[in-house]
Amino acid sequence: MTSPMADRWASLGSLMASAMFLWAVVRQYFPDVAHLDHYLKKYSRRLFGLVYPYIQVTIPEFSGERMKRSEAYTAIEAYLSSTCSQSVTKLKAELGKDNSSLTLSMDEHEEVTDDFSGVKLWWSSVSRSTPQQSLSWYPPPDARRYYRLTFHRRHRDLVVDSYLSHVLHEGREIGLRKRQRKLYTNNPSSNWYGYKRSVWSHVVFEHPSTFGTLAMDPVKKKELVDDLDTFRNAKDYYTKIGKAWKRGYLLYGPPGTGKSTMIAAIANFLDYDIYDLELTSVKNNTELRKMFIETTSKSIIVIEDIDCSLELTGKRKPKKKKEDEGEDKPKPPPETEDKEESKVTLSGLLNFIDGLWSACGGERLIIFTTNHLEKLDPALIRRGRMDKRVEMSYCCFEAFKVLAKNYLGIDAHELFDEVRRRMEEVKITPADVAENLMPKSKEDDAGSCLRSLIQALEEAKEAAAAAEATAAAAAKGNDGHSTDGTAESEVVN
Numbered sequence: 001m002t003s004p005m006a007d008r009w010a011s012l013g014s015l016m017a018s019a020m021f022l023w024a025v026v027r028q029y030f031p032d033v034a035h036l037d038h039y040l041k042k043y044s045r046r047l048f049g050l051v052y053p054y055i056q057v058t059i060p061e062f063s064g065e066r067m068k069r070s071e072a073y074t075a076i077e078a079y080l081s082s083t084c085s086q087s088v089t090k091l092k093a094e095l096g097k098d099n100s101s102l103t104l105s106m107d108e109h110e111e112v113t114d115d116f117s118g119v120k121l122w123w124s125s126v127s128r129s130t131p132q133q134s135l136s137w138y139p140p141p142d143a144r145r146y147y148r149l150t151f152h153r154r155h156r157d158l159v160v161d162s163y164l165s166h167v168l169h170e171g172r173e174i175g176l177r178k179r180q181r182k183l184y185t186n187n188p189s190s191n192w193y194g195y196k197r198s199v200w201s202h203v204v205f206e207h208p209s210t211f212g213t214l215a216m217d218p219v220k221k222k223e224l225v226d227d228l229d230t231f232r233n234a235k236d237y238y239t240k241i242g243k244a245w246k247r248g249y250l251l252y253g254p255p256g257t258g259k260s261t262m263i264a265a266i267a268n269f270l271d272y273d274i275y276d277l278e279l280t281s282v283k284n285n286t287e288l289r290k291m292f293i294e295t296t297s298k299s300i301i302v303i304e305d306i307d308c309s310l311e312l313t314g315k316r317k318p319k320k321k322k323e324d325e326g327e328d329k330p331k332p333p334p335e336t337e338d339k340e341e342s343k344v345t346l347s348g349l350l351n352f353i354d355g356l357w358s359a360c361g362g363e364r365l366i367i368f369t370t371n372h373l374e375k376l377d378p379a380l381i382r383r384g385r386m387d388k389r390v391e392m393s394y395c396c397f398e399a400f401k402v403l404a405k406n407y408l409g410i411d412a413h414e415l416f417d418e419v420r421r422r423m424e425e426v427k428i429t430p431a432d433v434a435e436n437l438m439p440k441s442k443e444d445d446a447g448s449c450l451r452s453l454i455q456a457l458e459e460a461k462e463a464a465a466a467a468e469a470t471a472a473a474a475a476k477g478n479d480g481h482s483t484d485g486t487a488e489s490e491v492v493n
């Protein structure tokens with residue numbers, strides 16, 4: 001694996017080229033010797049094996065039909081960076097898990113030696129840039145990278161049977177320990193084959209929400225935490241009962257009750273990545289399936305506001321088209337309109353959740369959120385698809401206490417009783433409570449924040465009373481109108 005070996009290899013190459021040239025000349029002038037071809041090939045292969053007794057295994061960075069980054073490559077990267085990077089002189093540095101330290105890994109065109117059960121193996125990191133076919137505004141695509149493992153052929157069985165699985169196992173473990181959690185979002189499909197090359201883009205997931213800071217009924221919270229814990233440790237159980245290792249959650253409730261905050265808390269609790277799927281930019285069911293395949297295990301797939309993303313008749317967003325029709329605005333050419341229209345159907349989505357493909361990978365949560373449970377198709381939310389429904393509702397006193405502790409650092413206060421009394425009279429979202437409890441200036445203390453909350457509760461009560469009065473008046477007006485109408489029609493008839 002050193003340069004003298006490369007030199008030797010190069011001279012062997014030119015020797016063989018000369019031999020082949022000579023053989024071609026001989027064959028041309030003495031056609032009778034052509035039948036020797038077969039023997040010559042056979043023995044030259046043996047000779048080659050004697051001179052170069054090594055076997056090489058190549059692991060490319062991208063594999064599969066859709067240029068999916070190979071898991072094996074990632075595992076090897078982690079393995080090599082942790083076990084062999086001491087001997088490397090050129091290293092790559094990337095931000096580590098806590099964002100404050102750098103993780104080092106082997107740079108391209110570097111070579112390291114590994115020892116396994118007393119056997120020496122060599123790893124090298126190779127990169128080949130692909131020439132660009134045409135002029136493009138985008139930066140050129142990344143070079144093709146791969147790792148190459150070289151070992152003596154007498155160790156073939158050891159490498160195939162034990163070493164490779166050892167590397168994969170260790171690499172995955174190291175990767176999990178070191179990884180930064182990621183928040184993914186789907187790229188529009190027009191970018192898949194372009195410079196982005198991937199179905200998903202990601203940023204580092206850094207939401208600070210936890211179950212400790214999440215305000216909700218403590219009994220419901222405990223139930224949910226227990227459910228998640230059971231899921232996480234239930235791999236064998238799921239296999240035993242013949243079910244894919246995944247679980248669907250439906251979070252529903254009015255805006256500002258903490259649905260998105262809860263997803264972040266779940267991700268932090270389980271240490272999973274989040275795939276935030278924007279259904280409106282998925283073109284059709286096939287694309288949806290591709291997206292699913294490219295998610296990794298230990299992840300949460302989130303579809304927010306499911307009632308707004310999918311028309312349950314099968315086609316989405318037909319309303320927009322109608323609205324546009326009435327206006328004088330210039331319309332996009334029909335082609336573009338077709339392109340933008342998404343054809344993800346309910347059945348496509350159901351397949352995504354629990355079809356055959358949904359079992360690949362395992363250890364996934366699928367979370368839907370909605371403000372309007374009643375708008376969803378029962379097929380979508382039946383048990384088995386959405387295994388658990390969690391209602392996020394208006395702030396109760398217990399939830400308020402969590403927020404008070406969180407925002408003001410207090411467990412009790414003389415104004416708590418008044419807050420409790422008023423909370424029983426009127427509905428307020430945790431988001432509104434949180435906003436009032438947050439100090440707005442240096443002079444604000446717990447008392448002033450609680451008074452501001454009491455004031456907000458008072459205003460909410462007045463607004464609710466006013467809304468009720470208006471609704472009652474409107475209902476009365478409607479009744480009068482309909483009576484009048486009937487009377488009129490009676491007169492006409």
Ligand SMILES: Nc1ncnc2c1ncn2[C@@H]1O[C@H](COP(=O)(O)OP(=O)(O)OP(=O)(O)O)[C@@H](O)[C@H]1O
Pocket residue numbers: 213214215216253254255256257258259260261262370371392430431432434
């Ligand atoms: N239960 C809660 N516990 C703690 N904070 C909350 C809670 N609910 C809301 N908040 C606060 O209110 C803000 C808005 O909440 P969030 O975005 O989670 O609501 P949502 O239910 O997802 O609303 P929407 O239905 O409009 O998406 C959050 O940033 C958080 O600070």
Ligand SMILES: [Mg+2]
Pocket residue numbers: 259260261304369
């Ligand atoms: Mg939300």
